[in-house]
Amino acid sequence: MPQLNGGGGDDLGANDELISFKDEGEQEEKISDNSSAERDLADVKSSLVNESETNQNSSSDSEAERRPPPRSETFRDKSRESLEEAAKRQDGGLFKGPPYPGYPFIMIPDLTSPYLPNGSLSPTARTYLQMKWPLLDVQAGSLQSRQALKDARSPSPAHIVSNKVPVVQHPHHVHPLTPLITYSNEHFTPGNPPPHLPADVDPKTGIPRPPHPPDISPYYPLSPGTVGQIPHPLGWLVPQQGQPVYPITTGGFRHPYPTALTVNASMSSFLSSRFPPHMVPPHHSLHTTGIPHPAIVTPTVKQESSQSDVGSLHSSKHQDSKKEEEKKKPHIKKPLNAFMLYMKEMRAKVVAECTLKESAAINQILGRRWHALSREEQAKYYELARKERQLHMQLYPGWSARDNYVGGYGKKKKRKRDKQPGETNDLSAPKKCRARFGLDQQNNWCGPCRRKKKCVRYIQGEGSCISPPSSDGSLLDSPPSSPNMLASPTRDSKPQTEQTQPLSLTLKPDPLAHLSMMPPPSSLVLTESSASKPSALSATNGQNGPLDHPPATLQPSAAPSSSLAQPSTSSLHSRNSLAGTQPQPLSLVTKSLE
DNA sequence: ACGCCTTTGAAGCCC
DNA sequence: GGGCTTCAAAGGCGT
Numbered sequence: 371m372p373q374l375n376g377g378g379g380d381d382l383g384a385n386d387e388l389i390s391f392k393d394e395g396e397q398e399e400k401i402s403d404n405s406s407a408e409r410d411l412a413d414v415k416s417s418l419v420n421e422s423e424t425n426q427n428s429s430s431d432s433e434a435e436r437r438p439p440p441r442s443e444t445f446r447d448k449s450r451e452s453l454e455e456a457a458k459r460q461d462g463g464l465f466k467g468p469p470y471p472g473y474p475f476i477m478i479p480d481l482t483s484p485y486l487p488n489g490s491l492s493p494t495a496r497t498y499l500q501m502k503w504p505l506l507d508v509q510a511g512s513l514q515s516r517q518a519l520k521d522a523r524s525p526s527p528a529h530i531v532s533n534k535v536p537v538v539q540h541p542h543h544v545h546p547l548t549p550l551i552t553y554s555n556e557h558f559t560p561g562n563p564p565p566h567l568p569a570d571v572d573p574k575t576g577i578p579r580p581p582h583p584p585d586i587s588p589y590y591p592l593s594p595g596t597v598g599q600i601p602h603p604l605g606w607l608v609p610q611q612g613q614p615v616y617p618i619t620t621g622g623f624r625h626p627y628p629t630a631l632t633v634n635a636s637m638s639s640f641l642s643s644r645f646p647p648h649m650v651p652p653h654h655s656l657h658t659t660g661i662p663h664p665a666i667v668t669p670t671v672k673q674e675s676s677q678s679d680v681g682s683l684h685s686s687k688h689q690d691s692k693k694e695e696e697k698k699k700p701h702i703k704k705p706l707n708a709f710m711l712y713m714k715e716m717r718a719k720v721v722a723e724c725t726l727k728e729s730a731a732i733n734q735i736l737g738r739r740w741h742a743l744s745r746e747e748q749a750k751y752y753e754l755a756r757k758e759r760q761l762h763m764q765l766y767p768g769w770s771a772r773d774n775y776v777g778g779y780g781k782k783k784k785r786k787r788d789k790q791p792g793e794t795n796d797l798s799a800p801k802k803c804r805a806r807f808g809l810d811q812q813n814n815w816c817g818p819c820r821r822k823k824k825c826v827r828y829i830q831g832e833g834s835c836i837s838p839p840s841s842d843g844s845l846l847d848s849p850p851s852s853p854n855m856l857a858s859p860t861r862d863s864k865p866q867t868e869q870t871q872p873l874s875l876t877l878k879p880d881p882l883a884h885l886s887m888m889p890p891p892s893s894l895v896l897t898e899s900s901a902s903k904p905s906a907l908s909a910t911n912g913q914n915g916p917l918d919h920p921p922a923t924l925q926p927s928a929a930p931s932s933s934l935a936q937p938s939t940s941s942l943h944s945r946n947s948l949a950g951t952q953p954q955p956l957s958l959v960t961k962s963l964e
Numbered sequence: 965a966c967g968c969c970t971t972t973g974a975a976g977c978c979c
Numbered sequence: 980g981g982g983c984t985t986c987a988a989a990g991g992c993g994t
Contacts, residue, residue, distance in 0.1 A: 704987045709972035713988060721990095729989040733971040740972070755973075771975045774986060 702769050705762040708751035709740055 706714070713736050720732050720739075740748070762769070 704974075704985095706987060707973035710987055713971075717989070726991095727989095728969080728991050730968085730970040730991080732989075733969085735971090737971040752973095759974080771986070772977085775976075775984090 702762075702766050702773065704771055704774060705758040706755060708748065708755040709737075711754050711758070712736065712740055712743075712748075712751045 713733065716736055716739065717729075717732055720735050721727060724732075724735070726732050726735075
C-alpha cells in the first residue's frame with residue numbers, strides 16, 4: 371500500500387490517494403511531485419484526455435501540449451504526424467515506460483479525431499482511426515470502408531447473423547473508437563486477436579482464432595502500413611471472450627438514439643463550447659464517425675421489425691406498437707465503471723488461476739483483489755472508467771442511465787430479491803448497521819452498509835463464517851491475507867493482483883463459501899489513518915471539495931489497507947466478527963469499535 | 965429461456 | 980442531500 375510505503379510515508383499515501391482518484395489534473399499537479407510514481411500517474415492522467423474538463427479544452431493529451439491548439443490544418447497535420455510517428459515508434463517509443471503495465475494506450479494522443487464525422491474524416495482522423503481502429507479501413511474514399519460502415523448500419527449486413535443482443539460480435543476485435551474503452555469493434559471486419567491473447571482458440575467459444583500474422587509486431591504494430599493490425603490499445607480490457615462491451619445490433623444503427631436522445635441544439639452548442647468543432651457530434655443519430663457504437667444494442671429481433679410493421683397492421687395491437695417502439699430504441703449500455711473494467715481484465719486470470727467459472731465466485735475474488743489493489747492501480751481503472759464515461763457521453767450525448775432502467779427499456783427484469791423479506795434475510799438485510807447505529811453513527815457502520823450493501827457485520831454476528839480458507843487452508847485470494855502484508859504493505863502487496871496466488875479453487879462444494887468475506891482485519895487500526903486521510907486531504911486540497919474522483923473510490927482505496935491487513939482465517943474473533951469481517955474499505959468502523 | 969448470484973461504481977429516483 | 984435502486988460484465992446454476 372502506498373500510504374504505508376516508507377519514503378513518502380503518509381504524505382505520499384495521502385497524496386497518492388488523492389491523486390489516484392481525483393478527477394482532474396489540477397490537483398494532480400499540486401501533489402504529483404511526491405514521487406515518480408505519482409508523477410507517472412499525473413502524466414498518465416494528463417496524457418489521457420483530461421476528458422471531463424479537458425475535453426473542453428480538447429487538447430488534453432500530452433500531444434496536445436506540445437502543439438498549437440487543435441484546429442485547422444496545422445492541427446490536423448501535426449496530429450497526423452504525431453500519430454504516424456507514434457505509429458512508427460509504437461514498439462516502445464510511444465509509450466515510454468507506461469506507468470502502468472498493460473496500460474500503454476494512455477499515451478496515445480488525440481482522442482478526439484475518432485469522433486469526426488464520417489464524411490469529414492480528416493487525414494488525421496483517418497490515421498487515428500487506423501491506429502485505434504485497426505480493423506477499419508479508413509482510407510480516404512475507401513469504398514470498402516464505407517461499405518463496411520454501410521453494412522454495419524444496414525439492417526442485414528452479411529456479418530450480422532443474429533438478432534440477439536450480442537449480435538455481430540467478432541470475438542477478437544477491439545473497438546476502434548475507443549482506445550481507452552472496451553467498446554469493441556468486433557462487428558467490423560475480422561481481424562486478428564490482440565497479440566497478448568491466445569491467438570489460437572477463443573477461450574469462450576473454443577473457436578479457433580485467426581492466426582496472428584507473424585510479420586506483425588505482437589504489440590502495437592503501428593507503422594502506417596500495418597496499422598491495420600494494431601491491437602486494441604486496451605487490448606487487455608477488450609473482452610477476451612468475444613463479448614464486446616457494447617455489442618451492436620443493426621437496430622442500433624438504424625435508430626441509434628431515441629428521439630429524446632438525439633443531439634439537440636442546446637446539446638450541440640454545449641458540445642461546441644466544450645469541444646473543438648470536430649468533436650461535436652453531428653445532429654444525426656449515427657455516431658459521428660458514422661460507425662455504430664457497440665454500446666448500442668438492440669434488445670431483440672430487429673430484422674423482423676419490418677415484418678412486424680406489416681403484422682401490426684393486422685393485429686394493430688397496442689402492445690405490438692409498443693414493442694415496436696421499444697425495438698426501435700437502441701439499447702445503449704452503461705459505460706463500465708472502474709471495477710467493471712478491472713473485472714473484465716482480471717476475470718480471465720482468476721478463472722485460469724482457480725479454475726473457477728462461476729462468475730459469482732470470481733466476482734467475489736475480484737472484489738477482494740480490487741480492494742487489495744494499490745491506489746495507483748485502482749486509479750488506472752478509475753481513469754479508464756472516467757474516459758469511458760466521457761467517451762460514452764460524447765458518443766451518446768443524450769443518453770441517460772435512466773434509459774436502461776427496466777421501466778424505460780425493459781431488457782431485464784427488476785431484481786426483487788432485495789425486497790424479499792424472508793429470503794436470505796440475514797444475508798441481505800440491508801440496513802443492519804443503520805438500524806443498529808442509526809444515521810448519526812455511520813462511523814460504526816460496516817463498509818457494505820455504507821455502500822448500501824448487505825451488512826456484513828450483521829452476517830458475521832450471526833456466526834456465519836464467510837471467510838473460509840482456500841483449499842490449502844489459506845484465504846483464497848484474499849490477496850494479502852498474510853499478516854506480513856501489514857508489516858510490509860508496500861508495493862509488494864500490489865502485485866497481488868497479478869501475483870498469482872495459489873488460487874487452487876477446485877471447489878465445487880461451495881466456491882463462494884471460502885471466497886466470501888474476509889476475516890476482520892485485526893490491524894485495521896492501521897488503516898484508520900489512511901482512512902481519515904481523504905477528508906484531511908480534501909480539506910487540504912480545498913477546491914477538491916468532494917473529491918472529483920469517485921469519493922467512493924477513495925474509500926475503497928483505503929480498503930487495500932484493510933484487505934492487506936486481513937489476518938488469516940484465524941482471525942475470526944468474536945469481536946472482529948462483528949467489527950471487521952467485511953472487506954472493510956473504511957477502517958473507521960474498526961476504530962469505533964476500538 | 966430467463967433470472968439469480970456476486971462484486972463495485974455510477975447514476976437516477978424518491979423523499 | 981441522503982437513502983435506495985438499477986445497471987453495467989460474466990457464466991454457472993436453478994427454475
